[in-house]
Amino acid sequence: MRMSLPYAILAAITNQPCSGYDLVKRFNKSVESFWSASHQQIYKALAQLERLEQVSFERVEQRNRPNKKIYTVTEEGRQALQSWIGESGAIAPTKSDLLIKLSVGHIVPTETLLQTLDVYYQQHKEKLKSFQTVSKQYAQVPQLSRESQFNYLTLRAGIRQQLAWIAWCEEAMGFLGQPVAVREPSSVG
């Protein structure tokens, strides 16, 4: 098991036991996650983790709703997660369709590029906003638990990433607006 999804699930359930359905939401709709997966993938991975006895579940009966399975991490799962944290992998190679588009920006009208760029720009700004909203909630707590402090740290990473993208979009849009000779700005070069 080399892939990250099972570990992402173990980590999520370690912080808060929940159902597969809840995991889908935490992975795809919430800000506090740095992995994503479809519900099909998640149910499949949960079934496999259960076969490996790294998670176990308790069936919870509900009124007016389908029953659900609440998963928790077993001792074996916890150990697997711990040893994975100790392993150090290679950083993921950057994969960005936006940058591919920009790399051949000269084959389309500037207006087209600006429009495409703006859509990405707006999305990054929104993502930043939601990161910052949660971040501020953390910052208001006078003494965070060690667990919360780690969650806060991952949020900080998300914020920095979005800020980097936003600043770059602005640089790119400025460049497209007034195409002059490119020079190395002292602050980032």
Added chain:
Amino acid sequence: MRMSLPYAILAAITNQPCSGYDLVKRFNKSVESFWSASHQQIYKALAQLERLEQVSFERVEQRNRPNKKIYTVTEEGRQALQSWIGESGAIAPTKSDLLIKLSVGHIVPTETLLQTLDVYYQQHKEKLKSFQTVSKQYAQVPQLSRESQFNYLTLRAGIRQQLAWIAWCEEAMGFLGQPVAVREPSSVG
């Protein structure tokens, strides 16, 4: 065809016609690329692009070396690429195994986390260095062609991303070194 790999190939070949073997190097070993793929994937995608008549190749005989196929983009391929650039997609959800690890940092010794973090930190610093090396070469040219200006822009994105990661790693290492109450720094919050 929705995925980015074929477009990444079209873009690369648009900027510089080359063989599949060369593409592998440009995708995986060079700094000027924002996509990656194995040679198996690339040869497969090239064959498919050829079937779609978006690329064509010329067999080049070589002395003392295997022959090679030099691919170029057809008019049809160029049009496909152009219309793809005009499409605006959703930004990719952040997927980071390092952040998953940090999110459950409390279940391992701080020393383990620091070691893991440092490996990522060093890699980001090296990547930044190579980006900056190429970036400086661009900056020395007094009047870049429009094509080169776009390449330069993508490099700038790479630099900003790496700087963001590096700054965050330093923040995280500082936090792990001296675990105190977390507060919102004014510069990034």
Added chain:
DNA sequence: TAACCCATGTAACCTGTTACATGATTAA
């Protein structure tokens, strides 16, 4: 003489996406 570079592929496998499937409750 061993390892690496050039150059191109096939095959098996695993991961991830899209489509299909069910069925009750609740809000517009």
Added chain:
DNA sequence: TTAATCATGTAACAGGTTACATGGGTTA
């Protein structure tokens, strides 16, 4: 009554990784 939420899955397919395959030339 239409759509959305809750809740869990199966199946087909596309994308990506790993292993296997070939073979000459160059460098240590």
